[in-house]
Amino acid sequence: MKARRDAMNADLVVVNHHLFFADMALRDSGVAELLPSVDIAVFDEAHQLGEAGVQFLGASLGSGQLLDFTHDMLAAGLKQARGLQPWHDLAAAVERSARELRLHCAGPLRDTRGVIKLRWEERASRPGFADVLSQVDAACSAGLAALDTVSELSPDFTRLAERARELARLATRFAAPAGEGKVRWIELGTQQARLTESPLDIRDALSEQRGRAPKAWVFTSATLGDDERLSWFTDAAGLEDATALRVGSPFDYAAHARVWVPQRMPRPNEPGHPSAVADIAARCARALGGRTFVLTTTLRALQTVGTQLQESLAEDGIAVLVQGQHPKRVLMQRFVSEGRAVLVGSQSFWEGIDVPGDALQCVIIDKLPFPPPNDPLVEARVKKLEREGRNAFNEYFVAEAAVSLKQGAGRLIRSESDRGLLVVCDPRLAQMGYGRRLLAALPPMARLASEDEALDWLRALAAEH
Numbered sequence: 001m002k003a004r005r006d007a008m009n010a011d012l013v014v015v016n017h018h019l020f021f022a023d024m025a026l027r028d029s030g031v032a033e034l035l036p037s038v039d040i041a042v043f044d045e046a047h048q049l050g051e052a053g054v055q056f057l058g059a060s061l062g063s064g065q066l067l068d069f070t071h072d073m074l075a076a077g078l079k080q081a082r083g084l085q086p087w088h089d090l091a092a093a094v095e096r097s098a099r100e101l102r103l104h105c106a107g108p109l110r111d112t113r114g115v116i117k118l119r120w121e122e123r124a125s126r127p128g129f130a131d132v133l134s135q136v137d138a139a140c141s142a143g144l145a146a147l148d149t150v151s152e153l154s155p156d157f158t159r160l161a162e163r164a165r166e167l168a169r170l171a172t173r174f175a176a177p178a179g180e181g182k183v184r185w186i187e188l189g190t191q192q193a194r195l196t197e198s199p200l201d202i203r204d205a206l207s208e209q210r211g212r213a214p215k216a217w218v219f220t221s222a223t224l225g226d227d228e229r230l231s232w233f234t235d236a237a238g239l240e241d242a243t244a245l246r247v248g249s250p251f252d253y254a255a256h257a258r259v260w261v262p263q264r265m266p267r268p269n270e271p272g273h274p275s276a277v278a279d280i281a282a283r284c285a286r287a288l289g290g291r292t293f294v295l296t297t298t299l300r301a302l303q304t305v306g307t308q309l310q311e312s313l314a315e316d317g318i319a320v321l322v323q324g325q326h327p328k329r330v331l332m333q334r335f336v337s338e339g340r341a342v343l344v345g346s347q348s349f350w351e352g353i354d355v356p357g358d359a360l361q362c363v364i365i366d367k368l369p370f371p372p373p374n375d376p377l378v379e380a381r382v383k384k385l386e387r388e389g390r391n392a393f394n395e396y397f398v399a400e401a402a403v404s405l406k407q408g409a410g411r412l413i414r415s416e417s418d419r420g421l422l423v424v425c426d427p428r429l430a431q432m433g434y435g436r437r438l439l440a441a442l443p444p445m446a447r448l449a450s451e452d453e454a455l456d457w458l459r460a461l462a463a464e465h
Contacts, residue, residue, distance in 0.1 A: 008036045017049055021056035024209060039215050046219035047403060050202055050236050054377070057205055058198035061170040064191070066098035066136065069163050073143055076156045085146040093139040097132070104132045105186050105193035114299075117376055120184040130175055137171040140164045173197070185376035200381055203238035210238075217242075222410060226402045226441040249443060251413050257445040259409075259422045260454040261430045268367035268426055274301045277366045277425045278308035281342065283451070284362050284423065285309075287458040289465065290318045290340035292362040295408050297369050299346055305366065306344040318342060323349065335359075351407040356414035361461050363412045367426040368438065369404035370397050398434045402441035409442050419464075421448075421457055 007013045013035060015023075020041075023034040043049055070091045077087030105123050109116075123129065144164035151157045174195050178184050181204065187194040199205070210217060219239070225232035230244045262280060266273040277294070285292045294309070296302045306322035313320055319341040321331050328348060335343045336359050343349070350369075371378045378396075385392040405424070412420045422445060429435040439447075448454050 004034060007034075010036070013038070017043070017045075017052040018056055021053055024205065025056070037213065037215075040218065041215060042218040043220065045221055047221040047223045047233060047407075049219070050233070053202035053205060054198050054200075057202065058196060059170060059173060060194050060196045061136075061167065061174055062187075062192055062194035063098040063102040064194070066094055066101070066140075066167060067192075069140075069143075069160070069167060070094045070098070073147070073160050073164075076154070076160060077146075077150075080154050080156065081150040084150055087146075090139075090143050090146055094136075094143060097136040097139040100132050100135060101195075102193045104129060105188055105195075109188060115187050115189045118186040118188055119376055119379075120178075120186060123186050124184075133171045133175040137168050137175070140168040140171065144168060170195075183377055183380035198377060200377070200384060201236040203236065207238040223403045223406045226399070226406075226437065232399045232403055251416055251418070251443070253413065253443040253445045255446075256417075256419045257413055257422065257443065258420075258448050258454070258457050259424070259439075259442065259445040260448040260451070261424050261427070262451065263427045263430055265425060265427060267428065273425075274304040274366065275308060277301070277364070278305045278312065280423065280425060280451075281305065281309055281364050282312045283455065284364060284421070284458055285313060285318055285342045286316055287455045287462065288362050289462050290338075290342055291358065291360055291465075292342045292364065293349065293360060293411055294342060294344045294364045294366070295350055295411070296344065296346050296366045301366050302344060302346045309342060309344060313342065320344065349411075350404065351410070353411055354414055355411070356418060358419075358461070358465050360411065360414075361418075361420040361465075362423070362458060363409065363420065364423040364425065365405070365408050368401050368424070368428060369408065370401045373397075394434070398437060402438055405438055406441050406443075413443065419461055421454060421461075423454065 015035065019034065020043075027033050073094070074087050074091040077085060077090075081087075104126070105118070107123060107126065141164070144161055147157050147161040147164060151161055174184075174197070178197060181200055182197055183200060184195070184197045187196060219233065219237070219242075221233075224230040225234070228244065228246065229240075230246070234240055234242055234244065265276040265280070274296075277296075281292065281294045294305055296305060302323060306320065310320040310322070317340055319334070319338050321335055321341060321343045323331065323343075323345040325331070326334070331343060331345075332353070332355075335341045336355065339359070373379070373382075381396060382392040385395055409422050412418070412422055422442070429438055448457065
């Protein structure tokens with residue numbers, strides 16, 4: 001509340017994207033507002049805005065939420081209103097509904113590793129799904145009725161009643177068909193299941209906000225698209241009427257950076273590709289003396305590449321740091337402090353990482369970062385484009401890959417004096433027609449034709465170090 005009061009009195013307020021959408025949701029509900037009304041809204045790293053908005057503007061109902069509510073209701077009831085309501089029975093009913101929800105969503109997939117996304121139709125169409133949601137609604141509504149009778153005893157009961165009301169509302173929402181422009185899926189983990197509904201993009205929400213308040217909107221990022229209109233971003237955000245300005249980089253990529261696309265290696269969908277990536281990474285790291293990032297597009301490739309590199313570089317005195325072995329901050333500190341090191345990371349290392357100078361002079365990307373075609377949100381976006389008669393591969397898959405590839409490549413050159421090598425271990429970049437568009441989306445690095453040229457460039461950088 002103090003931070004909110006300070007914001008209301010300030011001339012300039014800095015928030016993250018999620019807080020902006022939280023304020024938007026509160027204003028839409030008519031309850032309150034978190035942030036002051038402003039004359040100018042500036043969004044840095046605006047390429048992240050779409051996904052942040054889609055996450056925040058959606059809705060989810062998880063068995064974990066229900067179990068958390070169960071424990072909190074039971075604890076508060078026994079401590080502050082013992083004997084006034086059958087707290088054990090009420091909690092048991094919510095807990096049963098949570099476990100039934102998890103079992104129904106899992107179906108035959110009783111044992112899972114990590115979190116997997118299931119198509120909504122595969123589970124929601126099974127007999128008994130409506131009954132499970134009705135059970136959740138009934139159990140939470142019973143809890144709400146009980147909490148309302150003791151709400152005057154403690155603010156805890158008022159907050160618990162709000163949670164019960166929201167959980168019952170979500171159960172009713174997911175029992176009904178999804179609205180226009182919405183997509184649903186189920187996330188199944190080892191301990192819980194979560195029903196999720198999301199808008200396909202932030203067009204409608206952002207357009208409504210722009211129409212509601214007269215102010216200037218500025219969206220800025222190093223990666224908003226690979227064409228003059230910046231259509232990758234402007235189309236999804238409903239900003240076709242915006243003035244677009246593309247500003248060149250102050251970095252001399254042609255002189256300071258090189259890019260190499262190995263062509264004599266398996267394609268990403270062929271066996272042995274992660275192993276071939278690890279082999280190339282080991283040779284590059286030896287030539288340079290570490291100071292290398294390996295960015296993978298999947299966690300499976302991360303483990304394969306990381307393990308193989310640890311074995312192959314063990315005798316070279318080069319440390320291999322793998323995402324997941326330590327917190328991200330610790331990995332980055334060790335990478336910089338050890339000097340002779342290779343860091344193998346997945347999605348969270350593709351952006352937001354800043355290692356200027358010669359501490360990082362080689363970035364290796366395992367394959368082109370196309371969106372996963374079987375992801376429910378991706379499938380829904382593709383179907384929408386196809387219904388509109390548009391080419392989903394060019395307008396969605398290639399456009400998404402261009403932005404992600406530029407983000408990953410952006411880890412290499414971080415200052416005007418930085419020098420380095422980018423390696424993209426995907427032959428499709430050189431062999432397929434769309435490869436030219438993806439190469440053009442990268443900074444204008446000089447292209448190398450062979451591994452010998454690439455290793456010579458790294459050895460020259462090592463000699464300067």
